[in-house]
Amino acid sequence: MIGCTPASEAPLPPPVQALAAKGITIKGPLKAPDGYRGFVGEYRGHTLPVYLLPDGEHTVIGSLYDRAGNDLTSDSLEAASAPVLDDATWAALGKTRYIAEGATNPRRIVYVFTDTECPYCHKLWAATQPLLAGGDVQVRHILVAVISPTSPYRAAAILQAADPLAALRQHEQSFGHSTVVPAKTLAPAIEAALVANGELMDKLGVQGTPATVYRDADGTIHMAAGMLPDAQLKAIFGPR
Structure with a gap:
């Protein structure tokens, strides 16, 4: 327009x-x-x-x-x-096609825009694993395809797996030599989900992956870009 x-x-x-x-x-x-x-x-x-x-x-x-x-x-x-981060933003994040990891009855929900081919996304995932173990935080991975031509096809393979979370973990655990084979084609529903995820990423002004979106104790929404320092990781992803 x-x-x-x-x-x-x-x-x-x-x-x-x-x-x-x-x-x-x-x-x-x-x-x-x-x-x-x-x-x-x-x-x-x-x-x-x-x-x-x-x-x-x-x-x-x-x-x-x-x-x-x-x-x-x-x-x-x-x-x-600056993008507006409000209740409508939070609702839009909740309507994305995401993969949930962590607590099933969380006290905090954290969204992370991630690309399967992004090494910093992998580092963030690895750093959060011990923090999520036995905690009360749920991470919702919003897969986008911005890094390479392989991105949408590997994302599709994960999203359409019988257990998407298991597929995501398999990919991350073998990152660099992923044992998750990219899909050969994109199913229309998967392609539409990836496009919608990317459009929301653009709307929020996210310039790259990973990007973490979360609420603080007062309910204010924040967005943090890239791999986060240890103190910030613990504050966002650690037990409440």
Whole structure:
């Protein structure tokens, strides 16, 4: 949906609308100095700050600085482009096709976006195993296919196994020389699940795998990228 806004919102100023012809998607508003209007743009997967100048006739793309050299854009752009992590996000995670591991009656649920070919996903899995043993945390592995051409087919082999968790463990235990043979074809339901998982990953702004999503003791949702340090691993995956 390039350069469009919902019908309930005011139309974009013509100079901003014109950026659609350049392939720039306007995602939403951006805090701007008095006289300017700011917008969050996206071009080929990159977030851009877009400003409508005070004359209302021209736009600029890039950061603004004040007379003292202070950056007026970076913090605002980061805040405006950050994904919303709310109850709807949590509900969407719960509707994915995931593989549950750990407690059957958990006190905490943790979601992990993982790719079967990702070495850091494997390291995270291995590091969580002793923490999950006999604990009260359940990890829900959301398989995505972003690393290699093999990713969707190995994920399919795991998801369509008679026991997906056993297949996932078999793969992780033999990672690097996996004994789980990739599927030859993708069943429509499996392909649709992987696509949906990937789309949710993109919606949440996840740039790579693994990515861990969890609630803290107050119920606030957090997202942590990559392999986590020991203290954070214990705080997220350890017994409550």
